[in-house]
Amino acid sequence: MCANCRAFVTVDDKVCPYCDVPLQARAVDRRNPSDILGIPAHRFTTTVLLLINAGLYVGTTMYSMNATGQGGFLDIDGQTLVLFGAKYPPLIQAGQWWRLLTAGFLHGGILHILMNSWVIFDLGAQAEEFYGTPRYLVLYFLSTIGGFGASLWWSPSLSVGASAPLFGLMGAMLALGVKNRHTALGSAMRSHYTQWAIWGLAMGLMTGMRIDNAAHIGGLATGFAFAWIAGTPRLVESWADRVWKVAAAICVVITIAAFGLMVQFLLSVQRGSE
Numbered sequence: 051m052c053a054n055c056r057a058f059v060t061v062d063d064k065v066c067p068y069c070d071v072p073l074q075a076r077a078v079d080r081r082n083p084s085d086i087l088g089i090p091a092h093r094f095t096t097t098v099l100l101l102i103n104a105g106l107y108v109g110t111t112m113y114s115m116n117a118t119g120q121g122g123f124l125d126i127d128g129q130t131l132v133l134f135g136a137k138y139p140p141l142i143q144a145g146q147w148w149r150l151l152t153a154g155f156l157h158g159g160i161l162h163i164l165m166n167s168w169v170i171f172d173l174g175a176q177a178e179e180f181y182g183t184p185r186y187l188v189l190y191f192l193s194t195i196g197g198f199g200a201s202l203w204w205s206p207s208l209s210v211g212a213s214a215p216l217f218g219l220m221g222a223m224l225a226l227g228v229k230n231r232h233t234a235l236g237s238a239m240r241s242h243y244t245q246w247a248i249w250g251l252a253m254g255l256m257t258g259m260r261i262d263n264a265a266h267i268g269g270l271a272t273g274f275a276f277a278w279i280a281g282t283p284r285l286v287e288s289w290a291d292r293v294w295k296v297a298a299a300i301c302v303v304i305t306i307a308a309f310g311l312m313v314q315f316l317l318s319v320q321r322g323s324e
Contacts, residue, residue, distance in 0.1 A: 095183055096174030099190065100167050103212055106155050107163050110134050125159045128208050133319060135312040137198045137209040137265075146315065148308035150202070154194035156210035166212040170219070177219045180226060182283040184294035189276050191301035193218020193269045200268025209262045213250075214269035220247055221273030229278070 057068040065072050107126075114130040132138050135152030142149050157163035178186040197214025224243040230236025251266055283291050 093171075093175045093178075095178055095186060096170060099174070099212075100170060103155050103157065103163060103167065106134065107157050110156065126157070131156055131158065131208065131210055133316050135308075135315075137201055139202055139206050142202060146311070148311045150195045150198045151191075151305055151308040152312050153198050153210050154212055154214050157212070158210055162211060166216055170212060170216050173216065173219045173223070177222055180282055181222065181277065181280070182291070182294070184291070184298035185280050185283065187298040188280070188294065188301050189218060189222055189273060190215045191305065192276055193221070193273045196272025197265040197269030200271075201262050201265040204264035205262065207262070209265060211262070211265070213262075214265040215273075217247070217250065217266045217269035218273030218276075220250070221270040221275075222277035224270075225274045225277035226282070 057066065110126050110130050113133070114126050117130075128136075132141070134156055135149050136156055137149050137153040157166065174186075174190075177189065181189065193215040197217065198209065201209050201214075220243055223239060224247065227236050227238075227240030227243060231240060247270060251263060251270075253261060255263070280294070283294075
């Protein structure tokens, strides 16, 4: 049915034959988009993010083993993490703002990245399915900055990990459950993700575990606030959805710029050590 004149049209029509208005994709196709490179559409963005994390982990492992003679595949030394963009307050305060982003793609050990990747693989797909790719990208971007921004304010310690945006995704799903608290689905989501959040924060209080709870709380709060304001996309694209696409593109560009500055910093340190 044409959204403009409400006339019935065929699935092959690109323009309404009655009012000459271009037709949008069918609602069923928007709900269930086709696979991208063999990857389900609702997992594609999450898969790309996890591949970036894995690539950086391999890169930091190789650098740690070859350049510093420290660390290894199971554990990355702190010096390498600082060079690759970890949250390190003295350098952030010196103007290296990009660390608030790059820190979210780095991990300190094999168990660290495996645990975060395992949770994000499922949680990210759920969040993208409910919020759509543009909002999902902005959510991931802001939760990373919000998480490490809180960590910067709270702690002078070195910090890395995708758990900041992970908690942001958790906060977004929790917001969805709270907004729809009068429905069975909303009630189930609120209960489920509240338990996840409590369990995750409790892990950070366990003695002997190097967990940045400030980043977790910052990511959780940022994700919840963002999702509460942003809402979910409608079946028929509106002007707001187009705005979110622009916002997502801006976030991607800023993230690429952050990694560019990280590479520039790394190369400058290498040149200085020669």
